[in-house]
Amino acid sequence: MVPLKRRKVVPSRVGSTGTEPNKFPQVILFLLERKMGASRRAFLSQLGRKKGFQVEELFSESVTHVISENNCGAEVRTWLDSQLRGGTPAHLLDISWYTESMKAGHPVEILDRHKLQTSEAEVVVFSVPSYACQRRTTLENHNAVLTDALALLAENAELSEEEGRGVAFRRAAAVLKALPRPVTSMTELRGLPCLGDHSLRVIKDILENGASSEAESTKQSERYKALKVLTGIFGVGAKTADRWIREGILGLQQLQESGQTLNRAQQAGLEHYDDLNQPVTKADADVISEIVERAVVSVLPGAQMTLIGGFRRGKLSGHDVDFLITHPEEGREVGLMPKVVSWLESQGFLLYQKTTRNSYLESKDGPGRPSSNMDRFERCFSIFKLTEKERRRTKHPETATENGLRTVSTPEPDPHTGHKLWRAVRVDLVVSPISQFAFALLGWTGSKLFERELRRWAGHERNMSLSSHALYDNKQRIYLRATSEEEIFAHLGLEFIPPSERNT
Ligand code: UTP
Numbered sequence: 001m002v003p004l005k006r007r008k009v010v011p012s013r014v015g016s017t018g019t020e021p022n023k024f025p026q027v028i029l030f031l032l033e034r035k036m037g038a039s040r041r042a043f044l045s046q047l048g049r050k051k052g053f054q055v056e057e058l059f060s061e062s063v064t065h066v067i068s069e070n071n072c073g074a075e076v077r078t079w080l081d082s083q084l085r086g087g088t089p090a091h092l093l094d095i096s097w098y099t100e101s102m103k104a105g106h107p108v109e110i111l112d113r114h115k116l117q118t119s120e121a122e123v124v125v126f127s128v129p130s131y132a133c134q135r136r137t138t139l140e141n142h143n144a145v146l147t148d149a150l151a152l153l154a155e156n157a158e159l160s161e162e163e164g165r166g167v168a169f170r171r172a173a174a175v176l177k178a179l180p181r182p183v184t185s186m187t188e189l190r191g192l193p194c195l196g197d198h199s200l201r202v203i204k205d206i207l208e209n210g211a212s213s214e215a216e217s218t219k220q221s222e223r224y225k226a227l228k229v230l231t232g233i234f235g236v237g238a239k240t241a242d243r244w245i246r247e248g249i250l251g252l253q254q255l256q257e258s259g260q261t262l263n264r265a266q267q268a269g270l271e272h273y274d275d276l277n278q279p280v281t282k283a284d285a286d287v288i289s290e291i292v293e294r295a296v297v298s299v300l301p302g303a304q305m306t307l308i309g310g311f312r313r314g315k316l317s318g319h320d321v322d323f324l325i326t327h328p329e330e331g332r333e334v335g336l337m338p339k340v341v342s343w344l345e346s347q348g349f350l351l352y353q354k355t356t357r358n359s360y361l362e363s364k365d366g367p368g369r370p371s372s373n374m375d376r377f378e379r380c381f382s383i384f385k386l387t388e389k390e391r392r393r394t395k396h397p398e399t400a401t402e403n404g405l406r407t408v409s410t411p412e413p414d415p416h417t418g419h420k421l422w423r424a425v426r427v428d429l430v431v432s433p434i435s436q437f438a439f440a441l442l443g444w445t446g447s448k449l450f451e452r453e454l455r456r457w458a459g460h461e462r463n464m465s466l467s468s469h470a471l472y473d474n475k476q477r478i479y480l481r482a483t484s485e486e487e488i489f490a491h492l493g494l495e496f497i498p499p500s501e502r503n504t
């Protein structure tokens with residue numbers, strides 16, 4: 001793995017088991033794992049140490065020789081730029097210098113053929129670590145035109161149940177979102193991770209022609225349009241939409257005329273179609289927060305509620321509002337959800353709700369599968385009825401929250417609901433026991449790609465399994481407990497990334 005950031009000078013390996021004392025104090029080596037792979041790097045490092053070379057595990061300013069395999073100079077330089085500010089090691093060398101030195105038993109003379117070629121033209125401007133959970137991604141996106149096209153292709157792949165392709169486009173878009181300024185040429189992208197051939201073609205098309213022909217034709221295609229309209233119905237996923245399309249149903253009217261049997265969620269989804277396809281504003285999310293807070297403290301004083309999902313990341317709009325509810329005393333949260341739901345129902349706030357029970361049992365379920373996105377908390381999928389009256393009520397100074405964060409002043413009638421004095425909003429409630437709270441909070445704050453990357457990092461780089469319930473160390477065979485997100489990042493060996501920088 002590539003070190004995350006500039007590291008302090010680390011102690012040399014001199015004298016540790018199986019190594020000779022450092023015979024060549026002027027030479028401090030570092031082997032780049034990139035393209036070499038972790039096991040070959042470990043093998044070669046050990047070999048060097050046995051022969052009396054100082055081979056560093058971590059990169060630092062004291063390194064004099066950087067050795068890489070199958071990398072061009074520009075790639076190594078990009079990597080170095082991400083590690084250092086100013087000053088680079090004296091030598092950027094190919095593996096051939098290292099193997100020849102091993103054979104000779106001393107550092108051989110550096111010849112031209114050992115040196116990595118770096119020309120000015122080759123210098124790569126951008127550099128980002130390869131896992132999205134190693135990066136800070138704010139809402140500021142300097143490459144929206146590129147990422148919108150890639151996101152559209154990702155969405156189309158997901159709607160067509162081609163998950164792998166979807167993830168590849170999402171990862172590519174996430175890399176571009178993390179860049180500090182707009183991309184202007186393809187050469188700037190050299191050395192960046194996660195940009196596959198297909199994504200590069202899309203980017204090239206946009207840079208050269210102003211738009212991606214593939215994204216444009218996808219957007220115009222009947223199938224994509226139908227998939228969008230049909231999955232826009234709450235309760236309708238890609239599978240159902242695909243079946244309907246194959247039966248000739250391409251829109252809402254055709255669906256209604258077809259006499260398809262709809263489940264309760266889909267009926268509600270259809271009934272509130274326009275509202276639910278209208279973004280939810282932060283101001284409305286705050287109003288709903290207040291209502292849910294009232295519900296929670298009424299039914300169980302001491303219970304706590306946290307806004308999660310996109311709004312916790314600082315987004316100004318979202319497709320729904322997500323809340324996590326817990327109680328500081330383990331076990332007190334049991335039975336809380338039905339009470340909260342009853343309270344909300346009795347006050348007329350729910351247009352629809354479906355609650356699933358908590359089915360997670362650590363002793364029974366074991367560590368969550370790293371690829372699994374679904375968790376098993378007690379969860380309520382609901383459709384809220386948000387009235388003008390509530391909007392006004394919570395915007396009233398007396399009822400404003402203590403922290404004074406409410407920013408909206410006078411309520412404007414919603415332009416999309418016309419004279420209607422309320423709108424429907426999708427709201428998700430999740431209840432977690434306090435012992436799992438930090439994992440639930442991390443798992444439900446998103447973004448989806450950030451979560452996926454955290455789990456991939458845990459599995460591939462740390463041999464751990466992360467879920468919204470727990471973190472399990474597969475090697476030590478123990479659960480790693482945590483009471484805060486910070487502790488989970490620390491367990492994973494990652495720098496803490498705050499919610500506002502998880503907008504991958
Ligand atoms: P959302 O789908 O609500 O996304 O999931 P969002 O980031 O809030 O963005 P909006 O709502 O489209 O604006 C929020 C988080 O909850 C997790 C997702 O992985 C995401 O990180 N989640 C969602 C689960 O863990 N399990 C689920 O079943 C659904």
Ligand code: MN
Binds near residue numbers: 310311319321
């Ligand atoms: Mn959400």
